Amino acid sequence: MRRLASLVAALCLLVPAAAAQDVPAAPDRERGGGPYDRLILRGATLVDGTGAPPRGPVDIVIEEDRIARIQAVGAPGGPVDEAARPEGASREIDATGLYVLPGFVDMHAHLGGAAQGTPAEYVLKLWMAHGITTARENAAGNGLDWTLRHRERSAANAITAPRLLVYPALGTDRDAPLTTPEAARTWVRRMAEEGADGIKVFQAPPDVLRASLQEAEAQGLRTAMHHAQPGTARYDVLDTATWGLTTGEHFYGYPEALFTDRSLQDFPSDYNYQDEGDRFRYAGHMWQQAAAPGSARWDTVLDSLRALDFTMVPTFGIYEANRDLMRARRAEWHDTYTLPSLWNYYKPSFENHGSYHYFWSSGDEAAWDTHYDRWMQFVNEYKNRGGRVGAGSDSGFIFKLYGFGYVRELELLREAGFSPLEVIRSATLEGAKALGRADRIGSVEVGKQADLLLVDENPLANLKVLYGTQALRFDKDDRALERVGGVDYTIKDGIVFDADTLLRDVAQMVREAKKEAGMAPDADLELTQ
Ligand SMILES: [Zn+2]
Secondary structure, eight states, X not given: OHHHHHHHHHHOTTSGGGGOSOOOOOOOOOOOXXXXXEEEEEEEEEOOSSSOOOEEEEEEEEEETEEEEEEXXXXXXXXXXXXXXXXXOSEEEEOTTOEEEEOEEEEEEOOOOXXXXXXXXXXXXXXXXXXXXXXXXXXXXXXXXXXXXXXHHHHTTOSSOOEEEXXXXXXXXXXXXXXXXXXXXXXXXXHHHHTOSEEEESOOOHHHHHHHHHHHHHTTOEEEEOOOTTTTTTOOHHHHHHTTOOEEESSTTHHHHTOXXXXXXXXXXXXXXXXXXXXXXXXXXXXXXXXXXXXXHHHHHHHHHHHTTOEEEOOGGGGHHHHOHHHHHTOTTHHHHSOHHXXXXXXXXXXXXXXXXXXXXXXXXXXXXXXXXXXXXXXXXXXXXXXXXXXXXXXXXXXXXXXXXXXXXHHHHHHHTOOHHHHHHIIIIIHHHHHTOTTTSSSOOTTSBOOEEEXXXXXXXXXXXXXXXXXXXXXXXXXXXXXXXXXXXXXXTTEEEEHHHHHHHHHHHHHHHHHHTTSOTTOOSOTTO
């Protein structure tokens, strides 16, 4: 079993054993105003997250941390019905021309780490600046106590942070691997006692895995699984969903359920899973070996997962470098917002997770392009059959930056075939449902927590307006490019954060880190390399 433990360690540097060094904790909150006795957002266009079409102008009343009233105040473009307006504001925001959405839920988030050199403040502010008000920490890679402490401080709004849900990785805080169902059940009960919201699983012997998932359900914990390939010879997503798995991360485990002319993925004879170059290259060949769209097996798998109330969290974005390495490497936000230590972490190495682009080829990108086509079709059809799909970014690896990576995930859901309203619903209410929190968050409805974002362009027309670097638009009168959009405010628990201020804080952290690294504070990140 020692072999298994080292495999798990090689699999992902997120296992808690790797968290020996402490990641700098988030400082006490100095940003954000409120909550207010009566905050009124005036004249907004509301996209409420339920899938309902936009409506406005509306005035939204927030009392302390709750949404108290949503009031229509006239016809769009017409005079405002002043008599209808709620009164008695202790703070007002003129939201004329602004879109109000529920705060986003990042279903697959990692709170940085020692190897990346990313302090908690950096990650948390990038999330908040992009309207992410809830993040599910997948694996608690910085340690269970550290992550739970941040969850509690965020719940008390003592730090600038989304609300956090903590899913420690299977085996967290144990020296030896779990080898029996009883040991797994004991461990799950301990996690429940320590206050975990769920558990994250990569792989385990089938009986241990089944016991873990079933005990989690019995304890009221939810579960997330990245079906790591050393395990999927023995089970696939249909097995784990039947054993009670709540959410399937990424794509692993799905093609395996769709094999009809083979029972195992066909790897080249010199494949070595411990070589991340191999691992990611041939992961891009999985869907091509699976049953075709529209086949009987395709239908059976989709319908079975739907019947089990299963949630897919595809994290399309995190693999995008495999389809287009240049796009991921040269994303326009890196120079201003990527810490030099994180940039170093991304670069090819033997040590760092996801740093495997040793000599990535045109053929590799072509294979991944085909892989994406099938995978996106599968996820889109799942949504069309009533299946739940959440938005998760998995940022911090493979050139994907916190916050920015989440907006890219929304764009890729769009590319998969989701309509803009379906994208927003996945990013909000569907995520809240998968977390078991839809009674409190995930939509803008009276009685819910005041978790919102405001943006001054229509995100349904162009999701790019949600990027912190805004969207490019050619002004035909001035004959010049301008940048438009960007989240204006993120509101969490009724506390109003100015998104630009958060981004400026992050940019300043990056400048200081460059100076410390002996670089010019505004230096680009090796454009020529
Ligand atoms: Zn992850």
